[in-house]
Amino acid sequence: MALLEANGLTKRFGGLVANQDVTVQIEQGTITAVIGPNGAGKTTFFNMVTGFYEPDEGDVLLDGKSIKGLRPDQIAERGITRTFQNIxxxxxxxxxxxxxxxxxxxxxxxxxxxxxxxxxxxxxxxxxxxxxxxxxxxxxxxxxxxxxxxxxxxxxxxxxxxxxxxxxxPKIILLDEPAAGMNPRETVEMTEFIRKLKSELGLTIILIEHDMKLVMGLSEYIHVLDYGRKIAEGTPEQIRNNPNVIEAYLGKSATEVS
Ligand SMILES: Nc1ncnc2c1ncn2[C@@H]1O[C@H](COP(=O)(O)OP(=O)(O)OP(=O)(O)O)[C@@H](O)[C@H]1O
The missing domain is CATH 3.40.50.300 (P-loop containing nucleotide triphosphate hydrolases)
Incomplete structure (x- = not known):
């Protein structure tokens, strides 16, 4: 059984669908990245998992038990913690x-x-x-x-x-852009540090990050969001070669050219 499961999460803000039917499974002791272009819905996903937003549809299970509707502090007590994009x-x-x-x-x-x-x-x-x-x-x-x-x-x-x-x-830590604004040396140090959290503390790590070098070097598994929907998941190698992902990041012409 996965340690954390998000099943069919949907969140709307008025007419805007920030997450639509997003399903993600996270295995214990892994480093997983959630990536996608600006506004794809990554932080909204984190906010639903950590209780800052209540999903309109779907459920979040920790160790097979629903944590939907719990407050952030109650979710933290159960072992899920986070950092924020804006510190x-x-x-x-x-x-x-x-x-x-x-x-x-x-x-x-x-x-x-x-x-x-x-x-x-x-x-x-x-x-x-x-x-x-x-x-x-x-x-x-x-x-x-x-x-x-x-x-x-x-x-x-x-x-x-x-x-x-x-x-x-915590058992699970969600890091929202841990290397944002860092210089290359700080980014390398942060990467090493995140690895240590896994290897020494046995933590399960989920991160949002725009620095693709960091994402590809650090993550064991990647989920890709675009316009609120999950468009791909897989290993860094699979994601790097996925035409849908290339298109989402670079526009249609990129896939036509390649
Ligand atoms: N509280 C809110 N009220 C209204 N709209 C929101 C709210 N939170 C997020 N949104 C909208 O939902 C969409 C997804 O936003 P979100 O912050 O989840 O994207 P993101 O992938 O984390 O983006 P970025 O990479 O730029 O941080 C955006 O269009 C955003 O404007």
Missing amino acids: RLFKQMTALENVMVGTHSRLSAGVLGIMFNTKRVREEEERAKVEAYQLMEYVGIADIANEAAGGLPYGLQRRLEIARALATN
């Missing part, structure tokens, strides 16, 4: 505090404990801090733990967002 950090907070937000989402002191600042809350706070720091070490950004997130260079902000996502202890 969403708490810019005034330190990098460490940002990661602690992720850690806190699975701690259990509850609202009353927090209001009365009980011993248990203080202990959890301390534990969250230690865990967050360890995670930052793992991600290679511990040296910026006390810097304000908003002032960090772009590449570090992207890593920090991933550290925060990891703090929720």
Whole structure:
């Protein structure tokens, strides 16, 4: 059984069909890319899987159980986390505090404990801090733990967002354009880092990315969207040679010429 299944997902915005009948299966421990031209519906697909949008039709199954209709935080509790195309950090907070937000989402002191600042809350706070720091070490950004997130260079902000996502202890991480805006060296480092998330942590990774070199080098499997529909799926080799995909990216003349 696939770890994650999206079955027939459809999402409309007024007259625009952003996803139409999109079916995708993701196997445990794989790196999968979702690609397609601008506006193809990739982020909308991520938003439905992670509970930010409710599908108009279709279902999302995690380990065979439906997660449709759950809130993003409930889906995160079940093990699916994400990063955003436009980085969403708490810019005034330190990098460490940002990661602690992720850690806190699975701690259990509850609202009353927090209001009365009980011993248990203080202990959890301390534990969250230690865990967050360890995670930052793992991600290679511990040296910026006390810097304000908003002032960090772009590449570090992207890593920090991933550290925060990891703090929720996920099974699946969805990365929305992890290498966007990065220089070639940062892109190579990000590629290595994503590989490490799979090989060392056993994570299942789904990524949206426009950098085709990165996609082809990193993914084991690729799904292609165009105008909200899935037009192809396969290995990088199969996708590279698929006429529908070439046409979607380059226009009809490209396939006629080739
Ligand atoms: N909340 C929304 N309200 C209205 N239209 C939306 C909304 N979200 C997405 N869309 C539209 O749905 C279509 C798909 O958008 P989406 O962001 O999913 O594409 P994408 O493949 O991620 O694009 P890009 O590669 O440019 O980020 C676009 O036409 C977009 O304008």
